[in-house]
Amino acid sequence: MPVGDVLPELSVLISAVTLLLAASFMRERDQWLAAPGALIGLTVAFAFCVAQLGEAPKLTFSGVWALDGASIWARLIILVAAALSVLLTPEWLRQDRRHGEYYAVLMLGTLGAMLLAGATDLMQLIIAVLLSSVTGYTLAAYHRNWPLSVEAGIKYFLVGALANALLVLGVTLMFGLFATTDYGELASRTDDGAQSMTLVAFSLVIVGVAFKLAAVPAHTWMPDVAEGAPPPAAAFLTIAPKVGAAIALARFVDLFPQDIPWRSVVATIAIATMSVGNLGALGQNDVRRMLGWSSVSQSGYALMAITVLGLDPYALPALLFFLASYAVANLAAFGVVTQLRGRTNLADYRGLATAHPLLAAALILSFLSLVGIPPLAGFVGKLALFVTTIESGYAWLAVVALINTVVSLVYYLRVLAPVYFAEPARPMHTLGYSAAAAVVLCAFFTVSLGGLADPLWRMLTEATLLP
Amino acid sequence: MLWVVALFPLLAAVIVHASPMRNRAALGASGCGVLLFTLLLTVFAGLEGWVGRFAWSIPLQFEVVLTSSSVVMALLVPVIALPVLAYAAVHERLRDLNRLVSLLLLFVGAMLLLVIAADLITLLIGWELVGACSWALIGHERQHASRAASARYAFVMTRLGDLGLFVAAMVAFSDSGTFAFAAIETLGAPQKTILVAGLLLSAASKSAQIPFAPWIFRAMDGPTSVSALLHSATMVAAGAYLLIRLEPTLAQVPWFGPTAIGIGLGTALAGGLTAMLQPHAKKLLAASTSAHYGLMFVAVGAGYPAVALTHLVAHAFFKALLFLSAGVAGREADSFYLTKMGFGRVLPITASATAVGGFALAGIPPLGAAWTKEMVVTAAGHFSPWLALVVMLAGALSAAYAMRFVYSAYGVAVNDTSATSRTTETIAISSLAAACLALSLYWLPSIQQTLGAWLATSFPTPPPWETIGSLLTVGSGLYTGLLIARKHPALGEDGPVSAYADWLGLPFAINRVVERPFSALAQHCATFDDAVIDGIVRRVSAGGLFAARVAYRGLDRLADGLPEGVTRWLALSGEDSRRFQTGLSHHYLAFMAAGAVVLAIILFAGR
Amino acid sequence: MTLTAILIVAAVLIGIGLYGTLSQQSFVMLMMGLELMLNGVMLAAVGFWSLTAGGLPTGQLLAIIVMAVMAVEMAAGFALITAVYRSRQADVTEGLTTLKH
């Protein structure tokens, strides 16, 4: 049993369990110590992941687990996102009695997202989705005494339960058709002409994964979670599962030959997702909810790369880079929200630039990056997306994305305008130092990923997708 | 090197303007000094045969030379400007006098540049500068908005003509690759046609010919000295001069002669009539200016540029003289209406000088102007005898209004009690009168010989019937004028005549046909721009939000209407029904299930 | 007892389950619908295992996975329902409409 191949996951798991035990023995006022503990665990996992970068891409655990560029990079992004959201947490949950367990759940959620990225077996996929979902519900509902939070949690759950049921159904049908759940064998058996049942099974699985990706038609939980969940958790939930799911989806669709017109399906989902997300965000006066909608639309952009997967060598690197840029920018935005003690009403943001220039700068940077203003990370990500999409002959998709980008600019500016142009009415209280540190880090990444994009990009271009 | 002739006054103008000089004496002296020096420069340049070349870039080459005709003009401009400026220094109000003087110098400089130009661009530059100066001079008294309006009217009207010059330059370059006058000869026939049309257009507008004439009345809002200079040697003269300078080229186009003559005669008659009906001294003179430049057009059109030139010179002197004296009378009467004037007894010198000018205007021998007018008649006669008769008629008209002006302004009248004329004014006026008298030398055959030799042409000899005819017409004209002045001194001040007195209603027509529709058009465009063009943009942006709502409503029916039908949909609160994210989990579930089906359908469709 | 027969029975169960999921207001009843769906799925899985996969162990594992999914979701679901009930006194989907638009 090649334990070495899952060292990162193991370290995350072990630290999760450790935290759980520690939390049940630590005194209440020491609970925050779990945060540094979690950071240590994530750092170790990160180190192991980096170590894996060197190795040649391979399938282990008899084809269940992929160690390729895609999964490794995705897991790195997930780990970073998790670490940053951990930084946001301790001050936020200070007075929560179950402070310590939070980190355990978060770690397990991280594990689930990582497993999503690496799964090359349909059953493994199911379990990964399940793990990240069940932890996700918990994180979303973590403010057990706060109506919005639990409401977000149960809505997340209801959508998730059906999605998983459909996923399981799809997988079972797949098994019935091909008598296997292993990607490698699937790829070899899907070649001979697809039956109608295959199409049904395929679309069921797609919906199941789309739920994790917060893509239409299973996107409905995203705005609720973004608004209701604790902002640190929302930051995590809008990023980590999405990253994993994007890779999982890419892996899955890549198995199927052209006589299943999956490109048009993915393209449709992409357009629907980015449009619905943008239209939803357009009228929002609630910043957290707006961020939720905007991250729906961002999934749509990511799907562009999946649409053209295999048509252009840059598709996969573009996807990874875009996910990375999205992750840092989105984290920065949620970080600012957290640091402002969950301030969410648009009007409450008036004059932020005067009250807290640095936070305002971070917010501006993250929003501009989400729009794709150069030379920020988001720009390079979008540029790569557009390049690969157009290169693969899907220029019309790029045009749709372009229009959506313009629309998105409007609602980002609707926030930035009061932030910068108005004067503050009341003093704006902030949370604490670690959240501030997280914000600064994210802003820094947002800038540097754009300015110094080359090393990352060059490494990403080597990334591979198995099988 | 020849550039100096034009650049010196321009530069001097800037210096004077920058200088702290504010009192009359200093300004007058310096201005006159500048003009004198310019005059000397011109003479010297003429003797030395200076030329000038200058280039902005390879295609943009400029050249200035002195031809026989341009020498005459180049001398004439400062000679006339000298007394006018001296007069201005004492006559005009002290406020802004410094600006007035420097503008006058600028005016002269620009005119000189135009005169010595040997390529279309230099010409264009001088041409437009003259226009701009005229704007500043007409609107000189800034506290009156009406003056500025008149200045604008004049400038826009003349710039409309300038476009002709632009076109000419464009044609010349597109065909020959250069702008030099020399190259114009080589143009192809069609290009030449356009070019000549352009030149004629700009000349007509500058020289206040029909239909551009009305601007010259608006120009009367400027100070008297400005009018004097503007009508005699600069602005208005430019048009006629252009035709004289380029006549050999122009004449190569068959239709040029008739057209020029047509414009000229039309203006001569219309202007003469207008002037005769005009009770306003300056406007009377202004109309007569148009008329006389019309005569010059006729001469050029008939192929006698030299004749036109000589007439231009003569006209310059007496017209400047008349304006100056009109200015004195106007100041004393505190109005330019002839009925208020009549200072023959108190200002005898001015009066007699004015008489000289007036007779010259009327074309009474032995004054030089009479000869030049005679030459015009002859030239026209060479083209066709009937033309000669019409020109005589124009002459009669000019005699008539000349008489009216002299008699009313400086005749013996009731309000002829007290009036003063400043010495410098008197000197300026009388010097000009002397010049008018001196021009009587035109009649001497020897002088005519030398002139013809100098201008490389020979003057036509008038057949006797023409001489007699014109003498008779002049006589009858004088009589008519006297009649008007005595019997109907206020003719044209009011009543139906006054309408005709303003260019026979031409400005009214222009206002109705051009100005109003144009401003209306502008307004409509602005409205359209805001309402439609920007409107579309606003719609699009609003459409975004609208699309959001519609999308929600549509999808909401899917998530909600579909399940339970409209009734159920109505059961939800209005806000919910407007948004797709109803907040009701089972809608999300339904939507997801439906979505899975849709995906499958797409897959099936795609096979 | 043919595969088709088994699958049709499964289909019936899935259909009923979906109906329950979409139609029930009470969270608990809704989850019963989900259970029923998964029940059908499980039947189908075993059917496949036994009649098309020639006893390939993966089939059994799949069935177990389905069972796991069922269990996990039940557990999480009940926990959430409890939490909601405590904080909102809500037990039906219509009870939670604060988060919308």
Next chain:
Amino acid sequence: MLTATILIPLLGAFALACTRLKEPTYRWLACSVGSVPLVLLVAVWIGFDTSTGASAFQYVVEYPWIPALGIGWRMGVDGIALTVATMSALLFVAAIAWPAETRGRAREYYAWFLFLEAVSLGVFLTLDLALFYVFFDLSLVGLFFLIGRWGHGDAERAAIKFFVYTFAGSLAILLAIIGLVLATDPLTFDMRTLIADQPLVGMDLRATLVLAGFIIGFGIKTPFVPLHTWLPPAHVNAPGPASAVLAGVLLKMGTYGLIRIPYSMLGDTFARYAFALAVLAVISILWGALVSMAQSDLKRRIAYTSVNHMGYVLLGIAAAATIGGEQAARQMALTGATVEMVAHGLITGALFLICGAFWQRTGDYNLEHYGGLSQIAPNLTRFTILASFASLGLPGLAGFVAELQIFVGAFSVYPWLAATALLGILITAALFLQMLQQLFFGALPTERGDFRDLARVEIITLAILVLLIVIIGIYPNWLLTPINSATGLLTGGV
């Protein structure tokens, strides 16, 4: 050298943003930092080799940014870029020096201005398409904040409209750039390579679409009718210096981009649609002039004249692009277009600064509410009259040099269009004279009795601009030589 030209103000902006000083010090600090690029560019100008056979782009520097995508920090100038960039630098110094109402936020105000200067110069100086886009977008960001924060009236809305509208254009440009660049192998954003091997030759449909993208994008920025309606509100609500920069510098990015990218890199396709562009240009000329004529708002009026003048530029470019035109004429047209960019930058810059002066004194742009100012504000009157006459193309001033060449050049390619466009200068004359009349002539309204004349700083700033306008009008050789060295190459001459 060019790198420093961009980096110094950029770093200066950040440095300024992090300091705590007194209000006036910021102004002079920013002014001195902002004038460094001007000095450097003048030095570049002096050293610029215009002899025949000299390489088109000089002072080239190149560092990799994303080599995998062929993106790099590439800088270099030809005659056009050099002249336009230098004008922009000068205008920025003027705008910074201009006394502005910073509402207690001097630090950010001047920091944004330096930032804007850096990125705007970047647009003109870069030789890398990706970098071009980067700077192009950043300029929008900078101006968005300047207008929104220090503008007046409904500044926020105007700022957002401006940003969204022009951002849409720039995204169109982005797509076009990608479509263009993807035809190169290996992938590169290097302008010189793209100019050299005209990547889209032979791909008609794709070339057309790419061209359309560029035309829309730059058309919005320039702006041409009917894509111009973002301009008036942006101008009206922007502070004087900002709109001076907007009109003087940012609008040039559109036309400069047209020359630099589609004209140079899509030669054939661009030529095929040159006539359509020329028609568009004439429409812009007449429409801009007409609509401007009907405006009673000082700033709107001048804003619309910008539409008119940029129409001239477009006409020149279109004429220069046409196949079959006389080379000399096409070169003249293109030179004229470039000179018009410079001239319009200076003239309109001056005019908008003057507008700023009006607003600071009265907070009112309505022409109806003015009159007779020449009696109490002679200096203001002087400068305004000069600038207006320059704008209506009076000989001896900069505008004439440009428009003459445009008309003459365009005429031998499109006689009728050029002749029609001539009407533009007539209407412009009318509207400017009317504006002058309403502002300065006639009786002085009582409520304007306390109108201050220009202060010393304002006089100096305007004097420099106007002096330059006059010099260009009388002796433009120093300007025409470098421009011609570039246009000669661009129009296939020596």
Next chain:
Amino acid sequence: MNEIDIAFWIFAAIAVISGWRVFCTDSMVRASFLLLLSFIAVGLIMVLLNAPYLGIATVFMMAVEMMVMALFMVMFMMNPAGLNPMMMVHQHRFSIAAGVFVFAILTGLICVTRFTSNPVDPRIDSVASLGKELLGNSMLIFETAGVTLLATMVASVILSSRSGRFGMADTGAVPPPLEPGGEPAGRQPEQHSGHAHHHH
């Protein structure tokens, strides 16, 4: 039509009918027991399909689960004993349509799809092979499933337990206030939430 077939059909009938009745009964407790019945029937079908282990496992697991569910009803669902009739549904027609549609589609496809016919050899020891699979090829999956179950337990404890080591577990489980001593940001739930309108 041998006895196995008969048995199958009987079980199938039980599964389906009881499944259907789940949503027609008035008491949730009854509903849960009906569901259990359906599960048991399915489990027995599994036994018929040579999967005794799975069958039995299902039966037991579901038995337990349904007990839990029943407990829930009794704990705090309204109307546990179903004394008065209960019909709480929404989007009813759509749901029926959806159910029928899915059934029809699946059935149709099942009939047209060509499944490879490869029945299991009755003689193999299915349990042993399953064990080998779990600890062999599919070990990672199995392990992950275990982790998932762990996570689920943690999650349900966190969410549902009323009190913890430090007293009431929920106290303080709210966002920090926007201003010290103030309310957390975000909208407040409408008052009417609770046993919301039940439409029929």
